[in-house]
Amino acid sequence: MxxxxxxxxxxxxxxxxxxxxxxxxxxxxxxxxxxxxxxxxxLLDERGRAAVEDANSRFHEVFGRKPQGKDRVLADGYAYSPDDLNRDTLKAFAEAGVPREIAYAFSETGLIISAESAALASPIDLKEWDDAIDRYLSAMDEGEDLLAPEDGPVAKNLEEFEGLIK
Ligand SMILES: [Zn+2]
Structure with a gap:
């Protein structure tokens, strides 16, 4: 327990x-x-709880039992890798005009910290996030974009992908 x-x-x-x-x-x-x-x-909020309940009943429909142990309840977890998530999130950030230091901090830490979610972050998460933002902004002052497309995770994934289909 x-x-x-x-x-x-x-x-x-x-x-x-x-x-x-x-x-x-x-x-x-x-x-x-x-x-x-x-x-x-x-703790999940109401929307989160509803999503998990949906996923639980979908799991029951498919497997005829309740999920247990290490079962993945959200089936997309099997089809969607952390790299996919990173790439798609950065793409969505770019389309939504999210500041690049935020996109960089996300790709470095895996976190998305907003005014709303900051209350759920540990001091260590917050420090990691702030450090990444500072690193990005200081590099920008030196004229270097740490999220430059030629060496960012998006480009790396694209290269891997193009390598696969060649
Ligand atoms: Zn703590």
Whole structure:
């Protein structure tokens, strides 16, 4: 069984601060499982819960049972790699006119931190994010675009893809 960390324990995010004074928030918490492994838990909002319920009933239709253990409930997980996600997200960012430092920070950290989601990020996640933004902006000051298309993840993926179809 999982149990939430005690308020006075070191926080699960690794900051070294007490859990109660660090990440413990309404929708963000840390739990320890039976083997002593610590897990970050983010409570889903209403839309998230509805999506998981949909996926659960789809799983039941296909397999005739409830999902368990390491079953992937969101079937797209089998067809969609982290590289796909990175590429498609960067493409969507570019189309939506998202600032390039945000796109860079996403491709470096795998996070998307907005004013809204910052409340669910650990101090370590926030620092990693801010550091990536700073790195991008300082490089821009030196005239170097770290998200330049010729060496960005999008181009790398495209090269791999073109290599496959040649
Ligand atoms: Zn923390």
């Amino acid at each position: 999982r149990a939430e960390l005690n308020h006075t324990e070191p926080c699960g995010c690794g900051s070294g601060k007490r859990y109660g004074k660090c990440c413990k928030k309404d929708r963000l918490s840390y739990h320890r499982d039976g083997r002593g492994t610590i897990h970050k838990t983010i």
